[in-house]
Amino acid sequence: MKGVPATASGRYRRIKTGLASLLLGWFFLVPFLRWDRGPDLPGQAILFDLPGRRLFLFGWEFWPQDLPIAVGLLVGAASLLFYATALAGRVWCGFACPQTVWTDLFFAVDRFCEHRRIPPVLVKITIALLTGFGFACWFTDAPTLAGRLLGGSAAPGSYGAVLIIGGLTWLLGVYAKQRVCLHMCPWPRFQAALLDRDSQVVTYQAWRGESRGRKRIPLREDLGGEPGGTRGDCIDCTRCVAVCPTLIDIRDGLQMGCIGCGLCVDACDTVMEKIGRPKGLIRFDSETNANAKSWTKTLPRPLAAKPMLFLSVALLALGAALFAMLTLSPLRADLDPQRNPLFVRLSDGGIRNDFLLHIQAREPGLSTLRLRLAEGEAGLLRLASSGDHAGSETVEVTLDQRELRERLLITRPAGADAKGRSPLHLLVQDARDGRLLGTVETQFWGPES
Numbered sequence: 208m209k210g211v212p213a214t215a216s217g218r219y220r221r222i223k224t225g226l227a228s229l230l231l232g233w234f235f236l237v238p239f240l241r242w243d244r245g246p247d248l249p250g251q252a253i254l255f256d257l258p259g260r261r262l263f264l265f266g267w268e269f270w271p272q273d274l275p276i277a278v279g280l281l282v283g284a285a286s287l288l289f290y291a292t293a294l295a296g297r298v299w300c301g302f303a304c305p306q307t308v309w310t311d312l313f314f315a316v317d318r319f320c321e322h323r324r325i326p327p328v329l330v331k332i333t334i335a336l337l338t339g340f341g342f343a344c345w346f347t348d349a350p351t352l353a354g355r356l357l358g359g360s361a362a363p364g365s366y367g368a369v370l371i372i373g374g375l376t377w378l379l380g381v382y383a384k385q386r387v388c389l390h391m392c393p394w395p396r397f398q399a400a401l402l403d404r405d406s407q408v409v410t411y412q413a414w415r416g417e418s419r420g421r422k423r424i425p426l427r428e429d430l431g432g433e434p435g436g437t438r439g440d441c442i443d444c445t446r447c448v449a450v451c452p453t454l455i456d457i458r459d460g461l462q463m464g465c466i467g468c469g470l471c472v473d474a475c476d477t478v479m480e481k482i483g484r485p486k487g488l489i490r491f492d493s494e495t496n497a498n499a500k501s502w503t504k505t506l507p508r509p510l511a512a513k514p515m516l517f518l519s520v521a522l523l524a525l526g527a528a529l530f531a532m533l534t535l536s537p538l539r540a541d542l543d544p545q546r547n548p549l550f551v552r553l554s555d556g557g558i559r560n561d562f563l564l565h566i567q568a569r570e571p572g573l574s575t576l577r578l579r580l581a582e583g584e585a586g587l588l589r590l591a592s593s594g595d596h597a598g599s600e601t602v603e604v605t606l607d608q609r610e611l612r613e614r615l616l617i618t619r620p621a622g623a624d625a626k627g628r629s630p631l632h633l634l635v636q637d638a639r640d641g642r643l644l645g646t647v648e649t650q651f652w653g654p655e656s
C-alpha cells in the first residue's frame with residue numbers, strides 16, 4: 208500500500224505492539240482512575256487542575272510553589288532518557304515516543320481497512336478525536352467531561368480542545384508521519400552526542416551481507432565470513448526497506464533517519480530463517496563489534512562510564528524529588544507584614560504589628576488550626592475581625608474551602624523586648640491534636656529606642 212510500510216513480525220514487533228498498547232491504555236484510561244480525597248476535592252487520581260493551579264497525583268497535591276519537585280522529576284526523566292540512549296540508541300524514538308506510537312497506530316488502521324471495505328479516513332478521524340478527548344480528560348473530571356460531550360452540554364472550550372488536539376493528532380500522525388522524525392524533531396541531533404562506538408544501535412553486518420545478490424553463495428573468507436564462495440547473506444529482497452517507517456535502507460549504514468524501531472531486524476531475521484542462514488544480518492549491536500566482524504553480538508553495557516554518569520544524575524534527581532514529595536508540608540502559611548505604619552504604640556505601652564495571614568491546607572481534613580508564637584517569644588495574637596480586643600496567646604482559625612486570608616495583629620506587651628527589628632515565629636498547629644503543621648518566620652518591628 209502506498210506510503211504504508213509493510214508488516215514485520217518478530218520480537219521487536221511484539222515489543223512495540225505490547226508497549227504501544229500499554230502507553231495508549233495509560234493515556235486513555237488513567238484519567239478515569241478514582242481517588243477519594245474527601246467531599247470538597249476532585250476524585251480523579253491524576254488531574255492537572257489548571258483553574259485551581261494545582262496538580263493532583265494520587266495522594267499528593269502540588270502547587271506552583273512546588274516547582275523544584277517538578278524540576279527534579281524532569282531532570283531525572285531526561286537523565287534516564289540519556290541513559291537509555293547511551294545504552295541502547297534511539298529506543299525512545301523507536302518504541303515509546305507518542306509520534307511513533309500514533310503513527311504506528313494509523314499505519315495499522317491502513318492495513319486493517321485495506322481488505323475490509325472500511326474507509327480508513329473515518330477510523331482515523333475517530334482516533335484523532337478520541338485522542339483530543341483523552342488529552343482533555345487529564346485536565347478535568349473525565350467521566351463528567353465524557354457525559355457532557357456526549358450530551359452536548361460541555362463548555363465550548365471543551366469542544367474546542369478536543370478539536371484542536373484531534374486536529375494536531377491528524378496533522379502529525381496522518382499527514383506528517385515520519386517527516387516529524389526526519390525533519391522536525393530536534394532529538395536526533397542531540398542523540399549523536401550521547402552515543403559512542405559501544406552503544407547498541409541497529410547495524411547491518413556488511414561483512415556478512417556483502418556482496419549482496421539474489422543468488423546466495425557462501426561467504427568470502429577474506430571478508431571474515433564462513434569459508435566458501437563469493438556472495439554474502441543479503442539476497443537484496445529489500446524487505447528491510449519495505450518495513451521501515453522512515454523509508455531508509457539500513458544497509459547504507461547508521462543514519463539520522465533510523466529511529467531504532469528494530470522492524471528491519473525482524474524482517475531480515477524472517478528472511479534469514481527462510482533461506483537457512485543464521486539470523487542477525489541486521490541486529491542491535493555496537494559499532495565496535497560490527498567492525499570486528501563477530502558472529503556473536505554484544506549486549507548493552509549498563510555499567511560503562513557514560514551511561515553510569517547519566518544514571519547517577521537520574522538517581523540523584525529522582526531521589527531528591529521523591530524525598531521532597533515524601534516530606535511535603537501539610538499546609539502553606541505566609542505572614543506578610545503590613546508596613547504602613549511599621550508599628551503602632553498602644554496606650555498601655557505595647558507595640559503592635561499588623562500582618563496579612565494567608566494559609567492554604569494541602570492535607571485533606573484540616574479545618575481548624577491553632578496559632579501561637581514560638582516558645583520564649585512574648586506576644587498576644589488577635590484576628591482583626593475578632594471582637595476580642597485584648598488578644599490572647601493562642602487563637603483558633605477555621606479554614607474555608609481549605610484556605611484562610613485574614614489580618615492578624617500581634618502585640619508585644621510593654622516591657623517585652625520590642626526594639627528595632629526582631630525575629631518572630633508563628634506556629635501553626637492542628638487544633639484537634641496540637642500537631643505542629645508549620646512554622647512561619649518573619650520580622651517584628653518596634654521603635655529604635
Ligand code: SF4
Nearest residue numbers: 441442444445447475
Ligand atoms: S531484509 Fe536482509 S536479506 Fe533482505 S535486503 Fe534487507 S538485509 Fe538483505
Ligand code: SF4
Nearest residue numbers: 451465466468469471
Ligand atoms: S532502519 Fe530499521 S530500525 Fe531504523 S527506522 Fe528503519 S526499520 Fe526501524
